[in-house]
Amino acid sequence: MRASTFPADPIALLSHLARARLGLTLLVLLAALLPASAWAGEWLPLQNDGIHDPRSRGLKILQEPAEALHGLTPDHAGNMVRWVHSLEKGEIRPRERLFPQTKVRKLDLDIIMDVKGGMPAVRFPHRQHTEWLDCANCHNGLFAEKTGGSKISMFKILQGEQCGVCHGAVAFPLTECTRCHSIPRPGSTQPVVPPGLDPRIHLPSGVGKK
Numbered sequence: 001m002r003a004s005t006f007p008a009d010p011i012a013l014l015s016h017l018a019r020a021r022l023g024l025t026l027l028v029l030l031a032a033l034l035p036a037s038a039w040a041g042e043w044l045p046l047q048n049d050g051i052h053d054p055r056s057r058g059l060k061i062l063q064e065p066a067e068a069l070h071g072l073t074p075d076h077a078g079n080m081v082r083w084v085h086s087l088e089k090g091e092i093r094p095r096e097r098l099f100p101q102t103k104v105r106k107l108d109l110d111i112i113m114d115v116k117g118g119m120p121a122v123r124f125p126h127r128q129h130t131e132w133l134d135c136a137n138c139h140n141g142l143f144a145e146k147t148g149g150s151k152i153s154m155f156k157i158l159q160g161e162q163c164g165v166c167h168g169a170v171a172f173p174l175t176e177c178t179r180c181h182s183i184p185r186p187g188s189t190q191p192v193v194p195p196g197l198d199p200r201i202h203l204p205s206g207v208g209k210k
């Protein structure tokens, strides 16, 4: 696969527009009007994706997304590839480092983020993130390296901060609520931790420490 062409995510584009001038309410409204599934299974040609300049002669040297991405595990949102699955199945083998001396750091640790109100709790998996990203992408700029150390909120995420720095921009879009809010709480106020998991529990601000 050549590296040059990711069709930009339509929701990400909206989010940038919204951040620039329209505000959060309009973003949410637009996101609701344009469900990501409208694009399911198809990639717009670069010519009319609304991102590339159709008059540019440079377009010819870029690979079309449909050609580059069609063999990978499909998704119905974002750029229509389920990247985590694609990597796990070995469909792609990204180069981990440019220099032999670079240390590749990985961590298998889930953080369950309990949420006030009725939404299912959020599971943040370190493993799937550190397959792609070094620790320094998040620690300690975006998040404290301590469970409960950061005040995370959906409002900030929708404004492109915290998880929203990547989700909706380069990783799956924020319209996929249950991909993050994946831990149900049937009948109880605490999330139900799936068997076999030994996660750290992050409580929302204002709730007593565990």
Ligand code: HEC
Residues within 6 Å of the ligand: 105, 106, 107, 111, 124, 126, 129, 130, 133, 134, 135, 136, 137, 138, 139, 143, 144, 145, 146, 147, 148, 149, 150, 151, 200, 202
């Ligand atoms: C995509 C972002 C991201 C990446 C990359 C990442 N982390 Fe984290 N990490 C988090 C978040 C979010 C938390 C929870 C913060 C909170 O609860 O406020 C966390 C928490 C932690 C904690 C606290 C666990 C505890 O016991 O309290 C440690 C330690 C940690 N990370 C180490 C690492 C290391 C080492 C790496 C690289 C191998 C790494 N992290 C990569 C986002 C990330």
Ligand code: HEC
Residues within 6 Å of the ligand: 082, 083, 084, 122, 123, 124, 125, 128, 129, 132, 133, 137, 138, 142, 152, 162, 163, 164, 165, 166, 167, 170, 171, 172, 179, 180
């Ligand atoms: C520095 C970039 C970055 C940040 C910040 C980030 N993520 Fe991710 N996340 C990724 C990438 C890249 C992937 C893999 C590609 C994809 O699934 O779109 C991913 C995948 C995931 C997955 C899918 C795991 C799977 O098994 O399919 C979950 C869940 C997730 N992120 C939750 C979160 C949550 C919750 C936060 C905030 C606490 C967060 N992420 C912050 C980049 C990031």
Ligand code: HEC
Residues within 6 Å of the ligand: 113, 114, 115, 116, 117, 119, 122, 151, 152, 153, 154, 155, 157, 163, 164, 167, 173, 174, 175, 176, 177, 178, 179, 180, 181, 202, 203, 204, 205
């Ligand atoms: C990329 C991951 C991710 C996605 C996608 C996501 N959320 Fe969240 N959400 C979070 C995190 C992280 C928190 C904060 C957890 C905490 O309190 O520490 C949160 C918190 C919340 C809260 C609690 C109130 C607040 O502001 O903290 C609500 C309600 C919520 N999300 C609704 C949604 C809805 C509805 C969607 C889909 C439109 C969605 N979320 C999509 C990660 C995500």
